Amino acid sequence: MTPLAPGSTIGILGGGQLGRMLALAAARLGFDVAILDPEPDCPASRVCALHLCAAYDDPEALTRLARISGVVTLEFENVPAGALAILIGLGVPVAPGAQALAVAQDRVEEKSFLNAAGAPTVAFAAADSPQAAARASADLGGRVLIKTRRDGYDGKGQAWANSPEAAAEVFLSLGGRPVIVEAPAPFRRELSVIAARGWSGASATFPLAENVHRNGILHLSSAPAVLAPGQANEAGRIADRILSGLGYVGVIGIELFELEDASLLVNEIAPRVHNSGHWTQDGAATDQFEQHIRAVAGWSLGPVEARARVEMENLLGEAVQDWPAIAGESNARLHLYGKRKAREGRKMGHVNRVFPL
């Protein structure tokens, strides 16, 4: 793709905090941003040139977005496939593309793709009945994690089962929808890798982050993570296999399990900028939001080396009320999303605490 000139418009599906931070990064590079989001006062709506307030599959809004945008990208993976088809049909470049979304929207497709691409995962099976869930549990050794194939996030839509009988019950408790049944990952810690690939096929991988979840939601990320010998290379190889396997364009987030023997399994992929990459805003030569804009706009990718060590903490719900104390810390960089209501568990902002490397 010919690099998109500054002054062009970048379209973004979704105007939450990721869309907002993408819009801020795009503005810094001289782009205008158009956001499509059905929420009238969504966080990105207040930092963009145009907010199309309509359903994601609204043909009129999609047509307008396609007409004014040099490229369209997205902040979340659950964009209706029909919306993407409309945009692509109108001839506007869309990145990441339909294949990446199809894979990311279905946990069975995702793990099947990962294994085919040479990116190891836990053993798993698909199930669409209580009997199938029980059988999968038995095959995988009894204790399993069961997740809906679609639409889960931040620990929602999943539960553990310790036996085939329990697996059948969990299947029903998740609404009787198709599920993936996963063997447990005996992991020592959770890592993630944020990587990017451009239209030319060039790719770049940020230093890894170590992540701590709380109640299924990311709580802390520290980067660069301290790694065992060879782990950085292994993570880079995994990222490259996934990126090239998907013909991917943009930034991707890849969650990893580090097992007791220091080997890495892929837990899941997010075809977008990722919460565990927020540290790059204050710790890397390029931040993940600018990197994504560069990638989808056909620019060269930016340098990815760490310039500082960062501990990123999510500010969930009422925790955002600590902003005065955080603003007074000598090494804290505060990022708030402009959300009006601090509901429990809601991502209201994050703080990057910056230390010398």
Add this chain to the structure above:
Amino acid sequence: MTPLAPGSTIGILGGGQLGRMLALAAARLGFDVAILDPEPDCPASRVCALHLCAAYDDPEALTRLARISGVVTLEFENVPAGALAILIGLGVPVAPGAQALAVAQDRVEEKSFLNAAGAPTVAFAAADSPQAAARASADLGGRVLIKTRRDGYDGKGQAWANSPEAAAEVFLSLGGRPVIVEAPAPFRRELSVIAARGWSGASATFPLAENVHRNGILHLSSAPAVLAPGQANEAGRIADRILSGLGYVGVIGIELFELEDASLLVNEIAPRVHNSGHWTQDGAATDQFEQHIRAVAGWSLGPVEARARVEMENLLGEAVQDWPAIAGESNARLHLYGKRKAREGRKMGHVNRVFPL
């Protein structure tokens, strides 16, 4: 002032590149931004929650701005005094205030204030006739720099005269408006200091920058500047005298001359974020735009130490067409302003080239 909570609106008079970068910094802290600027497609209009497109002294627009804003600030010093009076009359906090603007709008007031505050300048005299200009030239030793008292910027509205006769001619060539006549400053180099003061009176001074102008327009800033012993303290003292003398709130830019004996004179002050402070975006613990927002919003000031060495280069006019090469540099951070037309000499963007300290 009670610290303004995230989610509040900050009003900004002026929507050029400084207003745009202020808006981006405010958004990062969770604020909404309302811009008042008569230009329909001004750079900041595309990154703010609300653009009031009206004259700066439009009473209706000012009333609306005052009603929705927790504080109003500005990106340029030549705001009509009447506009400020309307806002203050409506009870909204305005920072910096009327005194700082009055001083900054008139070069004679400015230098008189500076000397009274203990901030040294070149010798000068006011003149409002060709005869007075000639007399001032004679008094100041012949060769003088003559500037209109008001409205000059980027080297416009000023000229050198080598004799009393020439001074009288320059006076007329500048339109016969009141002028300031200045003795030459035998300076070795130009430095600047960016400082901030909060509503509480607390202040903080960034490391100094060394500046190179070309055709009267800032071309390069390098920071932190390498200084002679005592210079940093002296600059800090000068900044503090100016800030407290003006009862100032916000970020101020102070241009300095370094003389042959390493002493410092104040050339001029800008009651706003300043082009020579753009290096802070990629080289300081807090950038000047966030610092300004923190100050006017009643937050604690952020830390000001350098985290990297930065060479800032302005991209003027067609120089912005080099963006693809600059984006490919390994240590360049590109900042573009979204201006539609690259007129000669127009500030289209800047690049911060980042090096380890």
